[in-house]
Amino acid sequence: xxxxxxxxxxxxxxxxxxxxxxxxxxxxxxxxxxxxxxxxxxxxxxxxxxxxxxxxxxxxxxxxxxxxxxxxxxxxxxxxxxxxxxxxxxxxxxxxxxxxxxxxxxxxxx
Amino acid sequence: xxxxxxxxxxxxxxxxxxxxxxxxxxxxxxxxxxxxxxxxxxxxxxxxxxxxxxxxxxxxxxxxxxxxxxxxxxxxxxxxxxxxxxxxxxxxxxxxxxxxxxxxxxxxxxxxxxxxxxxxxxxxxxxxxxxxxxxxxxxxxxxxxxxxxxxxxx
Numbered sequence: 553x554x555x556x557x558x559x560x561x562x563x564x565x566x567x568x569x570x571x572x573x574x575x576x577x578x579x580x581x582x583x584x585x586x587x588x589x590x591x592x593x594x595x596x597x598x599x600x601x602x603x604x605x606x607x608x609x610x611x612x613x614x615x616x617x618x619x620x621x622x623x624x625x626x627x628x629x630x631x632x633x634x635x636x637x638x639x640x641x642x643x644x645x646x647x648x649x650x651x652x653x654x655x656x657x658x659x660x661x662x
Numbered sequence: 663x664x665x666x667x668x669x670x671x672x673x674x675x676x677x678x679x680x681x682x683x684x685x686x687x688x689x690x691x692x693x694x695x696x697x698x699x700x701x702x703x704x705x706x707x708x709x710x711x712x713x714x715x716x717x718x719x720x721x722x723x724x725x726x727x728x729x730x731x732x733x734x735x736x737x738x739x740x741x742x743x744x745x746x747x748x749x750x751x752x753x754x755x756x757x758x759x760x761x762x763x764x765x766x767x768x769x770x771x772x773x774x775x776x777x778x779x780x781x782x783x784x785x786x787x788x789x790x791x792x793x794x795x796x797x798x799x800x801x802x803x804x805x806x807x808x809x810x811x812x813x814x815x816x
Contacts, residue, residue: 603717
């Protein structure tokens with residue numbers, strides 16, 4: 553997991569191909585260490601992720617809860633299997649999706 | 663004659679694995695189901711669903727059934743029967759409580775919960791899910807229907 557802060561936008565790049573229960577605790581620790589200022593705009597670059605389970609999803613929900621009130625979060629480049637989990641769990645009502653980083657950046661007004 | 667239960671031991675099982683109860687090994691269970699389902703002819707989205715359901719079920723065994731103990735084992739069996747790809751996970755850990763099995767539905771979720779979605783995801787990702795405890799073993803069946811063959815066009 554990598555973090556970039558650029559002009560009011562926090563970009564979180566998911567670097568592993570799996571975001572699952574075996575990786576969730578270390579990912580959550582990385583968020584605790586790196587997301588400290590309640591960002592209002594977050595872009596999750598999920599292009600590398602091939603598989604996500606409910607524990608991985610829990611990590612992203614934790615990130616959502618670290619954001620400031622009225623914040624906006626966009627997931628870019630998610631594969632169908634990743635999007636599917638958000639649909640099943642109805643979290644696609646909170647997380648927005650974009651096909652590319654450029655589109656996501658635009659959607660976040662950055 | 664009474665038909666055999668899909669949860670009973672099946673001599674026609676095509677794949678049977680014994681897995682260590684650690685989260686790193688859960689990916690192997692998912693990969694085995696993915697490869698088998700692909701060979702059996704499931705469509706891509708159904709394969710994704712069955713892999714996810716298997717991983718959620720295996721996570722439950724490791725984290726809740728065995729309470730995180732990594733020195734236990736559970737079994738994974740995969741076969742095709744009656745037009746379904748069937749995955750059976752069996753373990754000797756704690757049984758899933760009835761109250762947990764029966765709730766919550768997806769409509770009742772708090773979107774801010776970071777956990778507790780596994781069983782509902784399993785249900786959403788399978789055409790049929792059954793759970794029982796037989797002779798000291800918990801058995802969870804996950805079934806996904808194969809697509810119907812296309813009719814001949816001549």
